[in-house]
Amino acid sequence: MSQDSLDTARAALLAPTGLSDADLQGVLDHLMGHDIDSADLYFQLSRHEGWALEDGLVKEGSYNIEHGVGVRAVSGERTGFAYSDEIVLPALTQAAKAARAIARSGGRSAVQAWARSEGHSLYVPLDPLASLSAEDKIALMHELDTEARRLDPRVKEVMVHLAGVHEVIMVAASDGTLGADVRPLVRLNVSVIAENNGRREQASSGGGGRVSYQYFLDEERGLGYAREAVRQALVNLEAIDAPAGAMPVVLGPGWPGVLLHEAVGHGLEGDFNRKGSSAYSGRIGEAVASEHCTVVDDGTLESRRGSLNVDDEGTPTQHTVLIERGVLKGYMQDKLNSRLMGVAATGNGRRESYAHLPMPRMTNTYMLAGEHDPQEIIASVDRGLYAVNFGGGQVDITSGKFVFSACEAYLIEKGSIVAPVKGATLIGNGPEAMTRVSMVGNDLRLDSGVGTCGKEGQSVPVGVGQPTLRIDELTVGGTGT
């Protein structure tokens, strides 16, 4: 983190109502007068815009502004939490009073002297909303609409969504953490419906990251999303029923890494493992995947949707090895769970907003590349499924069961791709599925910047990635035989 982001945060969050660092010290000091182990203040200002094109017209636009401060007090395993949308001293004091009621009065822990978190500089602290004029945003959306319709007369409906967020956050904690971050985030999405002989199919494609809107103009990325959405919709027009039953599955590179997010990632979040509620609990050092699998969570990738200079507790993000050559190495931690488990925080403490409590969350989760040529992996399958794009997924971390839903997939017969099949849900057991990864490709790719992860009602942007890989058996939920 540069000094700049702390200055920017002070100017945006504290200066408007004349709050000083000394005021924040005072509030924390007051909190620690109870039997409190740690406390923190989280300030946030975010501005969001969204534009929507439909029927060839940009008919809707919205602008949203949100700011506030969350106050958290932790005593043992207990957490007290309150928040206010008014960043003024009386509101802060009132929230602090409510939060510290979790602990008995008496006892006193000292507030550590603040040391600025040395976070990363993974993205430019720009305001994406101002990075393109309204005229140019609209022109970009029209260009994508025109391109999608030009590509094929079977394209009947085109919808384009453009969104940008400019967020400034600042964390001041009793353990001496003083962190700030300026986080741009943009997203562009194209959805199309194609029709042929009365059959209609949809598809969508998009991307983004912690960049300015210029990203979508560079390298014709925006046009690329339109072309990809059309291609997928036309493929789906030809799709036959998906098969039903257990079979080998080959997953394509990039976004199909949603497999790792569900089958591995959530089960390795520190809170579930501290509580012993995860299928991976107590298994550090054990083989939980085949030797071909090395899986990491990395919040330090430049400009990625899931990246953060510091997490929402002021801890710098890091490259955390979760599984190395099949062996479980570690969990993703926030401060509370790392303290209770006696390990180091890993920069995975995240929250949706000042009005939500932080908890261990993923950043960018992916599998490292292996040695196989992707064609060789497909050719190895006698009869199975080749799935290259997915909608979303879900996991029950306790039983380990996870699902993810393919929206572009093909039948493999005798080592060759024979026909596109309709969307179907794939289901497996995380630890089992990972031990059945028998081939890993040399084509590691990260997703285009589209993922949003939900946990306990809180949404945060994340990234996933993987090379092409083969799982010897997963259950494919089609209707065919």
Add this chain to the structure above:
Amino acid sequence: MSLPLAEQAPEPRLPAMTTTAAVTSTSPLDSSARLERLIADTLAEAQRQGASAAEAGASIESGLSVTVRMGDVETVEHNRDKGLGVTVYFGQRKGSASTSDFSAQAIRDAVAAACSIARYTAADPYAGLADSTLMAAQVANLSLHHPWALTPAAAIDLAAECEGTARETDARITNSEGASVSTHEGVRAYGNSHGFIGVYPTSRHSLSCSVIGKDGATMQRDYWYSVARDPADLDSAKVVGERAAQRTVRRLNARRVATCQVPVLFSAEVASSLVSHFVRAVSGSSQYRKASFLLDAVGGQVFPEFVRLHEQPHLPKGLGSAPFDNEGVATRAQDLVSEGVLRRYVLGSYSARRLGLETTGNAGGVHNLFIEGNAQDVGLLQRSLRRGLLVTELMGQGVNLVTGDYSRGAAGFWIENGEIQFPVEEITVAGNLRDMFQALEATGSDIDRRSNIVTGSLLIGRMTVAGS
């Protein structure tokens, strides 16, 4: 708990009551007066800045949530949220903005932001407010506000009783995700430049419990909850705790079944999701975008003849009750489906104009949609199955509304000769929604009232179950 990772187009945040923030309100009466003034000021500001029409929605909410885990307090959260959303029209062009700040300057800024957007959006012949003659004449008191004077200490005791009951119910319950008690109350308001302003208070309370069972090396987790407008209508902590424990224990030692085609009985708590897919398919936006597997289906047989879907927006204490919809249009009791025939779409004024129809007072969705069928005893339904699957949990997205293709992860129980044989997991259930609705064989009398969609169990004649 669900942990979805969804790839979805970002929904532009239009002036729903979405923003979260704090407030120092004292009573619903004060809040009501404050919101009414806020809406009036916002509409006046929109007019001052040149808008030809405008609408605004706002809410104030406060609450308390506590969680107790393994007998000790885990979290105590104080929630205080408020938000204002405004949409301005300049002829047929529109723009929207929202803020959590209710100061005069913030209102001016929000209106200015919305006006600025409206300078760039295209004229849309269908844009605009709902017809002024359709506005709710009065805001009926639907008994939606029943505050709960619950102290954090009392909430903790209740949650502890609930979790304690669950943990004592069965020796195989070895761990817990905790029990939670939450209480929320607030005020909602909507107004537009027809001169309509409606304000009403609401409350919502819940009690939930999630515990983990262990047998051998495998663990299972399940949960139960109760939710109501009035705390007096909540199930007791004991009932919720026992139910959570029973649901967890009965899942232990689940296994897969071989891939097959069998009748599938969706238990009441998951059956409402099937109906929600139906509602989306017959909603105006899916129809005018031609993004529905039930296109132009009004007048057509979409369910068997014994099925009626009836909307009751004015049900006292109803979780989905509302005196007016998101555009101020008076809500009314009406059929969506009768004798199995689709009678109308689910429309707000925009989609209605696009389709050349009149709004059905469903801007924002349906209100207490009841599924009335042949109301069979669910035990009898199970016993009627020679071979079949009872589904008690569904996972993942896997629903394509354009084609109706349906494929979701599932867990539940295998039935043979009318008796539950063993718990089942790691399977999928698949079919096409249009065919599934036609193949509905029975509705259960075990009505689950915890959702805006009120249904009993639903028995679908035949689906593909994929397993080992």
